[in-house]
Amino acid sequence: MSEALKPVEHYRELIDAARSTLPGAGQQWLETRRQAAAARFEEQGFPTRKAEEWRYSNIGQVLEQPFRYRDEAFEALTDSDIEDLLLVEQPAARLVFANGRLVPHLSATGGLDSAVSLISLRGAIESGSDFVDQWLGKAIIDNDLETFEALNTALLNDGMCLYIPAGVAIEQPIEVLYLSVGLDEPSVMTPRNLIVLDQGASARLVEQYASTTDAAYFNNGLTEIMLGEDAELEHDRLQDEAAQAYHMSVIHLAQAARSRYRGMVASLGGTWARTEYHTAFSAEEANCELAGFYFAGDGQLTDIHLDVRHPVPRCNSEQKFKGILAGRGKAVLDGRIRVIQDAQQTEAHLSNDTLLLSRSAEVDTKPQLEIFADDVKCSHGTTVGQLDPMQLFYLRARGINADTARKMLCLGFADEVLESCTVPAFIERVDQKLQHRLADVNIDTTASG
Numbered sequence: 001m002s003e004a005l006k007p008v009e010h011y012r013e014l015i016d017a018a019r020s021t022l023p024g025a026g027q028q029w030l031e032t033r034r035q036a037a038a039a040r041f042e043e044q045g046f047p048t049r050k051a052e053e054w055r056y057s058n059i060g061q062v063l064e065q066p067f068r069y070r071d072e073a074f075e076a077l078t079d080s081d082i083e084d085l086l087l088v089e090q091p092a093a094r095l096v097f098a099n100g101r102l103v104p105h106l107s108a109t110g111g112l113d114s115a116v117s118l119i120s121l122r123g124a125i126e127s128g129s130d131f132v133d134q135w136l137g138k139a140i141i142d143n144d145l146e147t148f149e150a151l152n153t154a155l156l157n158d159g160m161c162l163y164i165p166a167g168v169a170i171e172q173p174i175e176v177l178y179l180s181v182g183l184d185e186p187s188v189m190t191p192r193n194l195i196v197l198d199q200g201a202s203a204r205l206v207e208q209y210a211s212t213t214d215a216a217y218f219n220n221g222l223t224e225i226m227l228g229e230d231a232e233l234e235h236d237r238l239q240d241e242a243a244q245a246y247h248m249s250v251i252h253l254a255q256a257a258r259s260r261y262r263g264m265v266a267s268l269g270g271t272w273a274r275t276e277y278h279t280a281f282s283a284e285e286a287n288c289e290l291a292g293f294y295f296a297g298d299g300q301l302t303d304i305h306l307d308v309r310h311p312v313p314r315c316n317s318e319q320k321f322k323g324i325l326a327g328r329g330k331a332v333l334d335g336r337i338r339v340i341q342d343a344q345q346t347e348a349h350l351s352n353d354t355l356l357l358s359r360s361a362e363v364d365t366k367p368q369l370e371i372f373a374d375d376v377k378c379s380h381g382t383t384v385g386q387l388d389p390m391q392l393f394y395l396r397a398r399g400i401n402a403d404t405a406r407k408m409l410c411l412g413f414a415d416e417v418l419e420s421c422t423v424p425a426f427i428e429r430v431d432q433k434l435q436h437r438l439a440d441v442n443i444d445t446t447a448s449g
Contacts, residue, residue, distance in 0.1 A: 007063040008045050012038070014069045014188070015154045021071045022157055024125040029133050030156070037145060037153035044147045056332040056364040057303045062246050062272055067218050069155060070187035074098040077106060077181065085177060085210050087238070087425045092172035092203075093118050098179050100189030100219075101158050111172075115165045118174065121192055122158040131161055135194050139224035139252040141280055141309075148248050152190045152222040159192040159221075164201040166228070173204040173423055180242065183215040193223040197231035199256075204234040206423055209249075209269075211242035218246040225251065227259035229283070234262045236426050240433060241269035243299075250276045255315075257283035264421045266430045267294040267302045268437070274303040281315040290319045291420045293430065295437060296329030296361075306335035306350070310343040319350040322417045324410055324434075325361035326441040336368040337380070343373050350380040355387065355413055357443045387443070406443045407435065 015038050024030040046063060047054040077098055088094070095118070096106040102120040109118045117131070124132050137143045137153075145153060160176055178191060197203060209219060219241065227233060241247045247270040253261055265275050279288050294302045308317045323331050333352045354363045367380035387409050395405035414434055418427045 008042060011151060012042055014067075015041075018069045018071060018155055022155070023122045027125070030125065033136065034154050034156060037150045040145050041147060041150035041154055044150065046147055053305060053334065056334070057274060057301070059272075062218065065186050065216055065218065065246070067186045067188040070099050070183075070189050070217075071101075071157060072099070073101045074182055075103055075105065077103055077179075079106065081212070082106060082177060082179065085179070085208065086175065087206050087208060087423065087429060088173045088175040089425070090172060091175040092170050094175045094177070095120070095160055096177045096179065097158065097191065098181050099183065099187065100191055112170070113168055115168055116170065117161065117163040119161050120158055121156070121161050121194065124161045131163065132194065135196055135224070135226065137224070139226050139254040141278070148220055149222055149250055152192055152220050155190040156192055157190055160195070161193075162195045162205075164197045164203055166198040167200045169201070170203040173206045176205070176207045178207070178209045178219065178221075180211040180213055180217050180219070180245065183213045183217055186216040186218075188218040188220060191219065191221040193221070195223065195225045195233070197227050197233055199228040200230045201228065202232040204422065206236045206426060208238040208240065209247065210240050211245060211269075213242060214244060216244040216246070217242070219248065221249045223249070223251045225253045225261070227253070227255045227261060229256045230258045231256070232260040234422060236264045236421050236423055237266070238426065238429065239265065239267045239269055239273055239275070241273065243269070243271060245270040247273040249274070251278065253277065253279045253288065255279070255281050255286040255288060258285045260287050262289045262420065263291070264418070265292040265304070266418070266426075267292065267304070268430070268433050270302075271299055272301050274305065276305040276307070278307045279317065280309045281312050284312055284314040286315045288317045289420070290317075291417050292321045293414050293417050294321070294323040294331055295434060296323070296325050296331050297437060297441065298327035298329065301330045301332070303332040304334070306333075308337045308348065310337070310339040310346045310348060313343050314345045315343070316346070317348045320417055321352045322413060323352070323354045323363065324357065324414065325354060325363060326357040326437070326443070328358070328360045330362045332363070333365045333367075335366070335380070336370065337378065338370045339373050339376055339378065341372040344375040346373060347377040349378065351382065353383045355410065356384065357387075357410075357441055407438045410438055411435065
């Protein structure tokens with residue numbers, strides 16, 4: 001990209017160049033959606049730090065990269081290439097995507113109930129299914145697309161489409177692996193997921209973003225989740241992108257009466273990573289639990305943005321996050337809970353605790369409550385600190401060397417939030433990754449917030 005070419009113009013050129021290769025040519029409804037999204041993207045432009053939601057997140061390094069749009073299928077993968085990455089030994093089903101496109105020969109859905117539909121987004125579009133037309137954008141409030149969401153929609157290509165009909169319970173987890181592999185130039189991928197659970201349906205979903213490439217790339221993902229009355233979804237997500245990767249994940253969650261959502265995100269990889277959760281309740285007695293762990297070392301920025309809206313009475317939400325920062329790592333947690341006047345008997349809590357292992361690490365944490373109802377139980381809090389000297393002394397007194405003691409405390413700190421996950425291999429993988437990262441860290445016990 002030449003220095004004179006502005007980022008919006010660059011991405012607009014990518015959109016125009018990709019149009020002929022995207023699925024659904026001739027489907028007018030889809031062309032209309034893509035064109036509207038492209039216009040919205042161009043109208044908004046990229047956010048700056050003047051916008052409150054982006055105040056602490058500099059996206060300049062993302063925009064400086066000369067990314068090209070990646071649309072080619074990559075099928076030169078075998079079972080042995082992914083076996084060490086998998087998190088679920090016996091999943092109910094598994095989808096594997098490489099560079100944003102489904103890899104059919106590594107994916108398997110035959111173990112699902114015949115009434116359940118799990119296919120790729122591209123496959124759904126090309127088959128003429130009305131699923132995408134019916135549900136696309138339904139979880140996004142007022143279908144008001146922000147910049148990266150509009151870019152994802154304008155380049156709508158592939159991802160996961162999951163529909164579970166009323167009353168169907170899937171006991172074993174569904175596993176989805178997004179792998180970036182074999183890239184020889186900076187590339188952008190735009191996975192889009194549509195997840196619909198009808199009344200009383202239940203499932204567990206495990207997602208992972210990983211890489212076997214050293215090239216720079218940008219995953220700009222968008223997931224929409226629609227939960228019907230009494231539906232339940234457990235949703236665990238591991239972001240373990242390559243060191244040169246840029247990662248954007250936006251999750252929109254729409255919950256009907258008495259639905260239950262438990263979401264966990266572990267953000268470990270990438271040079272720049274941002275995860276957004278946007279949750280809205282449409283009826284009473286719904287419950288949403290969000291938890292997360294983040295780690296950032298030298299050259300890393302990890303950003304978590306939470307927007308939980310309570311427009312109706314008697315719903316509960318809890319957001320609990322913990323992070324560890326080393327070297328010159330930086331983290332941002334911007335969390336907002338909004339309770340409108342009619343949402344009486346709401347219970348909502350938000351907490352973020354950050355452990356600094358270096359004086360050079362930085363965290364910007366901003367929990368917010370906007371409450372317009374008077375019969376509620378709401379709280380928010382944040383802590384920033386260092387390893388507890390008394391805990392270190394306790395471990396040292398029992399013959400544990402200083403380095404091991406510090407790492408044990410870090411793992412225990414992380415596991416306090418990871419333990420809400422019901423997939424043991426997920427917790428084990430995060431612990432393994434954290435131990436590996438801590439092995440290269442010189443922990444400063446005098447670091448403080």
